[in-house]
Amino acid sequence: MEVAKLTDVTRIYKIGEVETRALNGISMTIEEAEFTALVGPSGSGKTTLLQLIGCLDKPTAGKIIINNEDATKLNRNQRADLRKGTIGFVFQFFALIPTLTAYENVELPLLLNGKNPTERKGRVMDLLESVDMLSHTHHRPDQLSGGQQQRVAVARALSTNPKIILADEPTANLDTKNGEQIMNIMQKLNQDTHTTFVFATHDPRVIKYAKRVITLEDGVIVGDSTSK
């Protein structure tokens, strides 16, 4: 089953008179349970592509179908709704809400999805356990290490059982050991829950985890290989 289908997607950024063609006619499909790396040099359009798949942004031209819904036809609020249940994000910076504890950060998307308290509690504890963070449930982000924060962020991205998790250089700010831990966790979750993962990365140690590697250059796909 297709989780995302892009057809001829172009994204042009315009700053004053200057136009940057960040993506230029991208067409691709992402299937359920994929574990895909998006690679390419800096400025090749990886982040832009993730943001479009994540419905954080709209393409200048082309069509994007997410979970059988045409995201290009949705307004801001409808896109927010689509994101809420279908898409989870993990960012390069450890994007936790600084005023909320680890527990509350993971709980927030569930609250936004209107889940009841008992459901929430069970789910949050399960997730924190799966990222090995049960011992730090009531710590605030500034009381956690980068690796710990990123694990909480992964748990948060997973909380609403999204179809697809988009991770933009999730290991870039982590040392090797923590980077591997995050990749192991994501890989295990992919195998256990069949959640789709797409991550943008430069890191060869990360790329080796991927089953499919899509290579971008100057906003076009120049390579797409599936291993194993």
Added chain:
Amino acid sequence: MSKIIIMAFRNLGRNRRRSILSALALSVSLALLIFMSAFNRGQIRSSMETTLNLDSGHIQVRATDYDPDKLSVAWEYLLENPEQAAAQIEALDQVKVATPRLIASGIVSVQDQHSGVKIMGVDPASIANAPFIDGLVEGEFLTADDREGILIGYPLAENLKIGIGDQINLLVNTSAGSVDEQSFTIRGIFSTNSTAYDKAIVLMPIAKAQAFSGADKHASFIFVLLHDRDDAKAVAAALKNPNLQVETWAEMNDILVVMDEFSNAFILILGSIVLGITATVIVNTLIMSVFERTREIGVLTSIGMKGSQIMSLFLVEASFLAAGGIAFGLLVGWALSAYYGMVGIYFGDLGVTGILLGDRIYAYLTLEDTIKLTITALVITLLASIYPALLASRMEPVEALHGKN
């Protein structure tokens, strides 16, 4: 929603000093406004009290043609048989006291110093003289059969450098339209705490004033005090008579009534300006925190928070600031008003023609003023916070995520 409230509350703690300072800005301006309105009310109230007890009374009954500005004692302007009329009025339940008074114009002379005064003839036995009796600084009050005694105000005595037992020369405009002159002995010196008033009036027994000015048995008006000044209209209606002019305190003191309305409007305008300035401080705080949290807003959007929810996050934050600032401001404003309501503020001679002011003004805070100002403060602050909140909710997630942190 409850999470939004918790987040908003914790957000205030992130830059505690800034939050406290902006809440404090609101506190200070609200406290100031509350105190100012209390001061204003106190001023109006005290000038009312003073004017009513001393000068106009709650009701005056006069002859149809009497003109209070002329101080004429020509008979056609005066009341005949005032004692009888006063007794009838006093028989009414709502009336505390009714007493005839005669007002003539005159000039006090001591050696080569002269001073224009109102000569007021009063019934020495009447309780309506209380402000003068209570205000005696020196000497004694008048007695009914005293033919040479006179009572003068403290500032006039100071100006003319005279004291108890001294003689003054008094000139009076008589009923016949000429002038008469006689010398009087100072029996007492009073102070009503209204310098402007005390400077320009002398008191003598009404019988003496009548004889001296040629008014014979006439009086200028019956001075009436009621138990409750709100009954003035009803009593005036009951006293209505084609041969009489019956005026209530509100009619006689229209300048005070206008002043009251004017100062209400003034406080409201001033309040809006001061609170408007304070609101910009709060807007500034909120805008700063919106920009500081650009990336965080992006993260919130990416996990599915809607614009409206982000907006309410900032609005709730502003409400907390407003609530804290207002609560503290109320407390300080109330404390200031209460303190100066007890001790008063000394102002000296500020008397303006037509208005009698005590020298000390006592703040007087009303519930109505407090509520009005509090609501104004709340509404202005919340209105002002709409813009930053809107700014946050309109932020594009992509740009927000690019924001530096």
